[in-house]
Amino acid sequence: MLSLRQIEILRTVILRGTTAGAARSLGMSQPAISNAIRKMETSLEIQLFERSNNRIYPLDSAKILLEDSEPIFSTLQALEERIDDLRTDKLSRLRILSTGPLGLGLLPEVLKKFATSHPGMTYRYDIRRLSQVVRGVETGQVDIGFGLELRAGPGLVTQKLGVEEMVCICRPDHPLASRGAITSDDLRGEPFIALDGGTTLGEVTRDGFRKAGVPFEFAIEVSNAATACAMVRAGLGSALVDPWTARQMNDGKLCVRRFTPRIDCAAYAFWSGRRSMSRVCSQFLSAVRRRIAADEPG
Template sequence: MHLIPRPLNVRQLEAFRAVMLTGSMTGGGRLLSISQPAVTRLIRELEAELKLTLFLREGTHIIPTREGKELYREVERHFVSTERIRESADAIREFNGGQLRVASILALSTSCIPRTVERFLRDYPSMAISIHSGASLDIIDLVVNGSVDIGFVAIPPGRNDLIHEDLPVSEAVCLVPRRHPLAAKHVIGPADLDGQDFIGLGQSSLMRLELNALFQLANSHPRVRVESLFSSTVARYVNSGIGIGLVDPLAVALADQNKVVVRKFVPTIRYGLSIVYPRRVERSPALRDFTNVFLAAFEEELAFTNERLNDTPTAA
């Protein structure tokens, strides 16, 4: 006969999460409004229950172990889900069940999503909307486990198990400081960037990997001055004149028109996004309306990028 494992003590998990968030037993106690010895006792009981060492203790300092960091990721997912249940209950009580839970990559969270929310709420003034911004893989997890109603992501290669709707495919574009000699060109290629100061996306970015392959084929070696995880940040560095950047088309909205020109990049690097939905969940009329409003906002964003591509070239 298999014994059913007893549930983990929620208070112990709360103490563990509080310590991870604050970096100390004392800080965890302040967060939970209990004493530091009480937090220490809860952590020790959790370690004994799980048969794991979650922290290394060096004098008055603690350092999370590898096991502790891995456990924290799972605990945080649990608490995020729990908090969403509480948010849903609040919405049911205050708005008679009218709530949408939306997750989006950062590229959309700074442009299309705010515009979509503003327009959507004109028709649904009593609706509560929860917005979560994050990485595509994390958002896909939230959609799959039903923590959100809709997600806007870049689907990784090989994920064929998702219910999704592809958005119109666009292309990466080149941002060039307006006073730079390359601003006089209509089209920029890998060879043009040889020896130029360059703001690069992080090495784990799919766009960066494709660009590196093109640089290698063209024997082009830009001087990478700054690396950033997000196109939006790259745009801001180009605004400051530090270098040229290759970004997704949504980041064009953050490029200062007085300081930066937008140029087509060839060979093209495709930029594709998708809307993902939970399986076996019927989409409400409100969710369908939200999607339609978003699609209109997304097309407006791409149209704005195309307009910037037609900026008059600046003479060198």
């Protein structure tokens, strides 16, 4: 069994690349670092590093341990930040993570008005992939997360903020732009820009084609809807994206059309069920709900 200090040494050696760098970072001597590594390998009966020319190189075993230990250090970092808040009586901070569709446009607009009405607050805000947003919420790094088509696991409290339809986008000079609505059949043989099948939006898009009985074929695959919009603006084809990204990215060079069969896209807020939501976080969530409700059709 490894102690937390041993895991910290292992992590620091891998991240710094040398035992000397790890020693400086941890305030230890280089021999002490080398000795700690040898003790870990003896205790675990696993070789963690390869030694060559007075240097050490992490093996796959060490990299796996590093990856599995990251949630531990994320939780510790969140705890240290909370202790610092308590020490300095600085409880007026709101930490937010979001995926791109809501995080690149709608949430900053809400945050701008919210910050004006809440002087003295400080904020941490970032855009990540949905899996990273979920992890940030679970480990306590952030107070609240936002994303689309969330598949919540245990420990998360979720709230559906609204449901809209995925839309088809193309350039105004594209042949499909003349149609009032675009079907999956209309996209047969057309250069199509698909969202990555490993993303939630990519999955629901592919599922929509399966239900319509139309083969899902694409010319380009991208990781997010904002990139798909950029590809469409460049004239590389058409794409299906969420409506929030379509609104944010539409600079007049995108034509947005309804898509059939309808593919629903739900927006969620989520937070940890292990800790109570702060008053200011609840107020921000209410502001986001009002903003999304104002965007809903009708």
